[in-house]
Amino acid sequence: MTSPVLVALDYADTIDALALARRLSPELCRLKVGKELFTRGGPQLVERLQELGFEIFLDLKFHDIPNTVAGAVRAAADLGVWMVNVHAGGGRRMMEAAAEALAGRSRRPLLIAVTVLTSMTDEDLRELGYSEGAEARVQKLAALTRDSGLDGVVCSALEAPGLRASCGKDFCLVTPGIRLAGDAAGDQRRVVTPADALANGADYLVIGRSITGAGDPLAVLQQICSDIA
Numbered sequence: 001m002t003s004p005v006l007v008a009l010d011y012a013d014t015i016d017a018l019a020l021a022r023r024l025s026p027e028l029c030r031l032k033v034g035k036e037l038f039t040r041g042g043p044q045l046v047e048r049l050q051e052l053g054f055e056i057f058l059d060l061k062f063h064d065i066p067n068t069v070a071g072a073v074r075a076a077a078d079l080g081v082w083m084v085n086v087h088a089g090g091g092r093r094m095m096e097a098a099a100e101a102l103a104g105r106s107r108r109p110l111l112i113a114v115t116v117l118t119s120m121t122d123e124d125l126r127e128l129g130y131s132e133g134a135e136a137r138v139q140k141l142a143a144l145t146r147d148s149g150l151d152g153v154v155c156s157a158l159e160a161p162g163l164r165a166s167c168g169k170d171f172c173l174v175t176p177g178i179r180l181a182g183d184a185a186g187d188q189r190r191v192v193t194p195a196d197a198l199a200n201g202a203d204y205l206v207i208g209r210s211i212t213g214a215g216d217p218l219a220v221l222q223q224i225c226s227d228i229a
């Protein structure tokens with residue numbers, strides 16, 4: 001599996017999610033199960049997608065007290081998922097507890113922290129009381145994430161060059177907010193094309209509606225994979 005594409009299965013219905021998965025191929029992508037679909041389909045759906053041969057990014061963005069997040073991450077690992085995430089805003093002790101919960105497992109998911117959501121702008125951050133912009137805030141949260149022993153971060157590919165320089169080549173950069181030329185940004189604000197995201201140093205591209213909303217999702221996925229090969 002060399003494809004960097006993670007297809008976001010943001011569906012309200014498990015039947016639709018499974019139908020899309022059956023049209024795609026584990027050779028071309030991994031699948032991301034987020035809050036909406038997991039709340040509908042639960043662990044059983046994750047297991048069914050894994051039975052189809054897909055590796056799963058369980059995107060539940062855990063953000064709670066350290067003990068609770070450690071337990072949630074352990075539960076995700078027991079499901080056999082490939083990647084799981086927490087919010088870096090939960091702080092050092094929360095992230096350390098999450099990393100500790102996975103320590104010593106023979107097979108463990110990659111543990112990643114969300115920095116600043118790709119739907120947010122500098123103005124949104126100011127409203128929350130942060131004087132720094134997204135770039136500086138992502139840098140700060142990524143450094144804390146790395147120091148807390150996690151494998152990498154979720155960020156916009158706009159921040160990837162700076163993070164590659166500061167966090168090193170082995171720090172995993174997962175980038176949503178991916179849009180094909182001409183696609184509507186929708187609720188996303190910090191958007192980048194697949195080729196530019198990889199050129200900026202991203203390891204993985206999270207792509208939802210550009211694929212799931214297409215008339216022929218497999219054709220779009222194949223086109224993306226050939227464009228970035």
Ligand SMILES: O=C(O)c1cc(=O)[nH]c(=O)n1[C@@H]1O[C@H](COP(=O)(O)O)[C@@H](O)[C@H]1O
Nearest residue numbers: 008059116117118154176177206207208209
């Ligand atoms: O953690 C994520 O995956 C995530 C973090 C972030 O900052 N921004 C973001 O869009 N995501 C997820 O990435 C996906 C993007 O979907 P599209 O905007 O449809 O490509 C959604 O499932 C989001 O939940």
